[in-house]
């Protein structure tokens with residue numbers, strides 16, 4: 495496994511692979527990799543000849559009062575995990591490599607990014623779309639892998655690929671959870687032991703919401719209320735949003751009569767955590 499820091503080195507390697515007729519996967523990450531990332535890499539490993547993982551804490555997707563400076567970083571640990579899965583190349587650029595002096599071109603999106611996390615994180619998806627487009631242009635992958643935990647991000651990337659005619663297959667992979675239900679996230683490391691216990695309220699509300707949907711409830715507002723009641727009972731939790739939206743457009747719906755996403759964002763102390771469940775046509779999925 496190689497670790498490279500420049501765009502030129504990635505291009506050179508990928509050019510070589512493509513000359514040999516090999517398929518290339520990209521798993522974009524911000525590092526501090528966990529079992530959720532591992533599941534993306536393993537799927538990418540199975541489905542492609544070569545796997546590239548990008549490890550880059552992307553400054554443009556953090557707002558001015560967010561956790562860019564404190565976001566956890568550990569390249570040595572990340573490299574060991576990538577190596578154990580059989581990743582071929584880690585791309586670990588410095589911020590100046592991705593955003594050289596004078597950088598002023600961004601990829602932005604309307605509609606889907608104006609709901610859910612887009613409301614409390616106004617610059618977030620512009621940063622995500624910009625960095626992911628750049629990575630797509632640098633790596634030119636056949637397939638790219640994203641976690642369903644960031645369900646809105648996944649919908650946004652799928653829409654961007656469609657709108658901008660990018661010839662890349664976007665693969666969504668299921669949420670990976672701790673044994674007690676908490677969705678794996680690099681930000682879980684911010685939680686104190688007391689907050690870690692309180693954070694279980696997210697998965698509890700997701701599981702209850704899913705059960706209600708599976709039992710035949712068709713009123714989206716009742717689903718939101720049931721999930722909200724569970725979270726509100728936890729003193730350390732502060733709700734950012736609890737919403738049910740159309741799975742493709744991310745717009746709020748009243749009736750559960752189409753594929754939908756039930757998504758929550760909750761502060762536990764200072765840490766903002768997200769979780770969700772989706773119902774594709776024909777039944778609830780994780």
Ligand code: PAF
Nearest residue numbers: 522523524552622625644
């Ligand atoms: O999901 C993430 O870790 C990031 O948003 C991504 C897709 C790597 C872009 O920086």
